[in-house]
Amino acid sequence: MKRILYIFGVIGVLALLQWGLTAVLLDGPVRQGPYYYQILVLAGINIILAVSLNLTNGIAGQFSIGHAGFFAVGAYVAASVSYYGGSAIRAAVSFIPPMGQDAVVLLIALAAAALATALAGLIVGIPSLRLRGDYLAIVTLGFGEIIRVLILNIDAVGGARGFSGIPKLSNFFWVYLMAVATVVTVWNLVRSTYGRAFLAIRENEIAAQAMGIDVTRHKVLAFVIGSMFAGMAGCLFGHYTMYLHTNSFTFVKSFEIIIMIAIGGLGSIEGAVLGAVLLTVLPEAFRGFDSYRMIIYSLALILIMIYRPQGILGQKSLFGKKRRKSATIDAGPTGAKSVAAETGVAGKQ
Amino acid sequence: MFLSNMKSLRTGIIPVLAMVLLAGLSACNKKDAGSADNEILIGHYGSLTGATATFGQSAQKGIEMAVDAINASGGVLGKKLKVLVEDDQGNPIEAQTAVTKLINKDRVVAVLGEIASSNSLAAAPVAQQNRIPMISPGSTNPKVTAVGDYIFRVCFIDPFQGLVMAKFATNTLKLKNVAVLRDIKSDYSVGLANFFVENFTKMGGTIVTDISYSQGDKDFTAQLTAIKAKNPDGIFVPGYYTEVGLLARQARKLGIKVTLLGGDGWDSSKLWEIGGDALNGCYYSNHYSVDDPSPILQKFVADYKAKYKGTSDSIPDAMAALGYDAALILADAMKRANSTRPDSVRDALAQTKGFMGVTGNTTLDENRNAVKPAVVLEVVVDAKGNGKNVFKETVSP
Known part of the structure; x- marks a missing residue:
C-alpha cells in the first residue's frame, strides 16, 4: 500500500515539476529557459543511459562498449511505432482526451523499444557472455556498428537522410519518471539476491561459480536489463528531438x-x-x-x-x-524507501 | 552516516567545484560581450570540429568577412552586426542544442548554418518553432527548407546538381555509359545520385551499374573491380573529398582511366592532397569558381587571400563563398525590412530577387530555395599534389 502511495507521490511531484518548468522555462520569464530545459531533458536521458550501463559494467563487471547500439535500436523501434502506428493507436483509444492518447502512444512505443532492445541484448549476450574476458567488449562494439550501418540502409526509417517527422511525445516528466524508475530498479536489484550474485561475479567469477551461482545466467540478466533501459532512453530521446540520425549513435x-x-x-x-x-x-x-x-x-x-x-x-x-x-x-519495503530517497522526502518512519 | 563519506568526497569535489567556477566565469564573459544596444546579434552554428570541420570553419571565415565588410560600410540600420558562433561537432543533436542556445540564451535575431543537411534538419525545427529566420549556406537536401517558412537556403538543391552533371556528361563530354558509385551513408550523396540517374537516363544515357560504399571506407577495390568489368566511359561519384581522393587513386591503380564526375562535396583543397594526380581530368559541379571573372567575386577572393594569408586554406572554397553570401543576403533583407524583427526579416528574405552575390545571381523561390547557376570545374593536379580547379562552364537552371 505504502509502495503505491510512493509511486503516486513520485508521479505527482514530477507532473508538478513538469507543469512548473513549462510555465517558468518554456512559456515564462526566463529568457534562456528553453535552452536550460533542453539540457535538463538531455541530462535525464543520459542518467538513464549511465545508470543502465552501470548495471552491466560497474555492478556485474562485464565490459560492454556498445550501449549506443541499444540506444539506437530503442530510438528507431519506438519512433517507427509512433510514426507508422501512431494514428491507429489513437483511433483505438479515441475515447480518451488527446493528452491521454499521447501517453498511450508513448507507452506502447516504450514497451516496443524495451522488448526489442531486451531481445537484442539477449541475442548479443548469450553467446558472448558465456566467455570470460574481453569478448563482450569486442562483440558489443561490433554490434553497435552493425546496428548503425543497418539503420543507414533501411529506407523506412530514413536511412542516411535521418528519421524526421517523429511526434513530440516525451518531455521532462516522462524522461525523469523513467530515470527514477531506472535508478529504483537498479538500486533494488543490487540489494536483492541477484545483485549479490552480480557483485560476486564482478569480484571473482570462479569463486562465484564455486558458490553455486549460475554465472552466465546472471551476466546475461544484468546485460539484458541494462540494454532494455538503454532502449527506453532511446524512445524518449527520439520523441523529444523529433529527428533521429545515426550520427548520434556512433561508438x-x-x-x-x-x-x-x-x-x-x-x-x-x-x-x-x-x-x-x-x-x-x-x-x-x-x-x-x-x-x-x-x-x-x-x-x-x-x-x-x-x-x-x-x-x-x-x-x-x-x-x-x-x-x-x-x-x-527488513526485507520489506526497500523499493518504497528508494523512491523516497530519490524524491528527497526520505521516510523518517 | 553522511559524515563518514564526506571526507572522501571532499577530495573529489574540489576539481568539480573548480570547473563549475570556470564555467560560471566563461558564462559571464559571454554575457558581457553580447547584448550591447548598438549591435545586432546573429548566430552561426557549424561543425568547427569533427569529420567535416573544414565546412564549418570555411563558412565561418566567409561569414566573418561579410560581417566585417558590412560593418566597415556603416553596418545595418545604424547598428553593427555581431556574429556569435557555436560549434556542433558535426553532430545533429549538438546542432539542435547549439541553435536552442543561440536563440534563447543569446537572443539572436537570425541564425546562419549548417552545411551538412543532417545537422540543418535537426536544428531547423527549433528555429521554426521560435520564429527566427534560419539561412543555411550549403545544405542541399530538399527537405531542409520544407521544415517551415522561416528556413531558407542560399545554395541550389541536390536535384539541380544531379541535373547539371547529367547535362554536362551528355552534352559536353558525350558520355553514353556511366557507372554510379554512391556513398550510402550520406543522404547528400544518395540524393545527388538519384537525380543524376533519373536525368541521365532521360537524356538517353545508360547507367551500367549503380553500387555503393560507406563514408569512412578506405578500400574501394571491390566496387572498382565490379565497375571495371562493366567498362563504362565515366563514373559518377557524388561523395565527400576524403573518400573520393582515395577512390581516385585506387581506380587509377586498377587501370580505370575514365573520367570521374562528382558534386560540391569534392570541394576542398584536401582533395588534391589525398587524390593527387589521379584526379586529373575529373569534373565536379560547384556553387562558384575562383576563376569566374565577375568583379564582385574577384574582390572577394582578393580580400579573402589578404585576410587569411598564411593559413592552410587561404583560397576561399565554396562553403566560404556561400557563408559570405548568406550573411550578405541576411543583411540585405534587414535593410529592406528596415527592421530586425524576425518576422519582418523573414518576409524580406522571402522576397529576395536577383541578389548579386559572389556565388552568382540569387533569387529565393516560393519554397525558400535559391535559384542560381552552377559551375562545372575541372580538377588539375600536378605530381606534387598542388592542385587547382579550372573553370569549365556554367550551367543555368
Whole structure:
C-alpha cells in the first residue's frame, strides 16, 4: 500500500515539476529557459543511459562498449511505432482526451523499444557472455556498428537522410519518471539476491561459480536489463528531438556513457547519475571558451581521473550504510524507501 | 552516516567545484560581450570540429568577412552586426542544442548554418518553432527548407546538381555509359545520385551499374573491380573529398582511366592532397569558381587571400563563398525590412530577387530555395599534389 502511495507521490511531484518548468522555462520569464530545459531533458536521458550501463559494467563487471547500439535500436523501434502506428493507436483509444492518447502512444512505443532492445541484448549476450574476458567488449562494439550501418540502409526509417517527422511525445516528466524508475530498479536489484550474485561475479567469477551461482545466467540478466533501459532512453530521446540520425549513435556515444560512469565512480548508482549530469552540463557550460571548448572539457575529464581515479564517488554510496541495513534487516519495503530517497522526502518512519 | 563519506568526497569535489567556477566565469564573459544596444546579434552554428570541420570553419571565415565588410560600410540600420558562433561537432543533436542556445540564451535575431543537411534538419525545427529566420549556406537536401517558412537556403538543391552533371556528361563530354558509385551513408550523396540517374537516363544515357560504399571506407577495390568489368566511359561519384581522393587513386591503380564526375562535396583543397594526380581530368559541379571573372567575386577572393594569408586554406572554397553570401543576403533583407524583427526579416528574405552575390545571381523561390547557376570545374593536379580547379562552364537552371 505504502509502495503505491510512493509511486503516486513520485508521479505527482514530477507532473508538478513538469507543469512548473513549462510555465517558468518554456512559456515564462526566463529568457534562456528553453535552452536550460533542453539540457535538463538531455541530462535525464543520459542518467538513464549511465545508470543502465552501470548495471552491466560497474555492478556485474562485464565490459560492454556498445550501449549506443541499444540506444539506437530503442530510438528507431519506438519512433517507427509512433510514426507508422501512431494514428491507429489513437483511433483505438479515441475515447480518451488527446493528452491521454499521447501517453498511450508513448507507452506502447516504450514497451516496443524495451522488448526489442531486451531481445537484442539477449541475442548479443548469450553467446558472448558465456566467455570470460574481453569478448563482450569486442562483440558489443561490433554490434553497435552493425546496428548503425543497418539503420543507414533501411529506407523506412530514413536511412542516411535521418528519421524526421517523429511526434513530440516525451518531455521532462516522462524522461525523469523513467530515470527514477531506472535508478529504483537498479538500486533494488543490487540489494536483492541477484545483485549479490552480480557483485560476486564482478569480484571473482570462479569463486562465484564455486558458490553455486549460475554465472552466465546472471551476466546475461544484468546485460539484458541494462540494454532494455538503454532502449527506453532511446524512445524518449527520439520523441523529444523529433529527428533521429545515426550520427548520434556512433561508438563515440558509447564511450561517452562509459566516461560518465567512470567519472562518477564505476559501480556507484549515484556516481552514474552525477557523471551523466556532469557530462551533459560541462560541454554546454564551457561554450564560453569558443574553439577551446572541447580542449577544456577533455582537460577537466583528465583532471578528475588524475585526482579521483576511482571516480568522484568511488564505489561509495551516498546513503550506503543506511540502505544496506534496511535491505538486510527488513526485507520489506526497500523499493518504497528508494523512491523516497530519490524524491528527497526520505521516510523518517 | 553522511559524515563518514564526506571526507572522501571532499577530495573529489574540489576539481568539480573548480570547473563549475570556470564555467560560471566563461558564462559571464559571454554575457558581457553580447547584448550591447548598438549591435545586432546573429548566430552561426557549424561543425568547427569533427569529420567535416573544414565546412564549418570555411563558412565561418566567409561569414566573418561579410560581417566585417558590412560593418566597415556603416553596418545595418545604424547598428553593427555581431556574429556569435557555436560549434556542433558535426553532430545533429549538438546542432539542435547549439541553435536552442543561440536563440534563447543569446537572443539572436537570425541564425546562419549548417552545411551538412543532417545537422540543418535537426536544428531547423527549433528555429521554426521560435520564429527566427534560419539561412543555411550549403545544405542541399530538399527537405531542409520544407521544415517551415522561416528556413531558407542560399545554395541550389541536390536535384539541380544531379541535373547539371547529367547535362554536362551528355552534352559536353558525350558520355553514353556511366557507372554510379554512391556513398550510402550520406543522404547528400544518395540524393545527388538519384537525380543524376533519373536525368541521365532521360537524356538517353545508360547507367551500367549503380553500387555503393560507406563514408569512412578506405578500400574501394571491390566496387572498382565490379565497375571495371562493366567498362563504362565515366563514373559518377557524388561523395565527400576524403573518400573520393582515395577512390581516385585506387581506380587509377586498377587501370580505370575514365573520367570521374562528382558534386560540391569534392570541394576542398584536401582533395588534391589525398587524390593527387589521379584526379586529373575529373569534373565536379560547384556553387562558384575562383576563376569566374565577375568583379564582385574577384574582390572577394582578393580580400579573402589578404585576410587569411598564411593559413592552410587561404583560397576561399565554396562553403566560404556561400557563408559570405548568406550573411550578405541576411543583411540585405534587414535593410529592406528596415527592421530586425524576425518576422519582418523573414518576409524580406522571402522576397529576395536577383541578389548579386559572389556565388552568382540569387533569387529565393516560393519554397525558400535559391535559384542560381552552377559551375562545372575541372580538377588539375600536378605530381606534387598542388592542385587547382579550372573553370569549365556554367550551367543555368
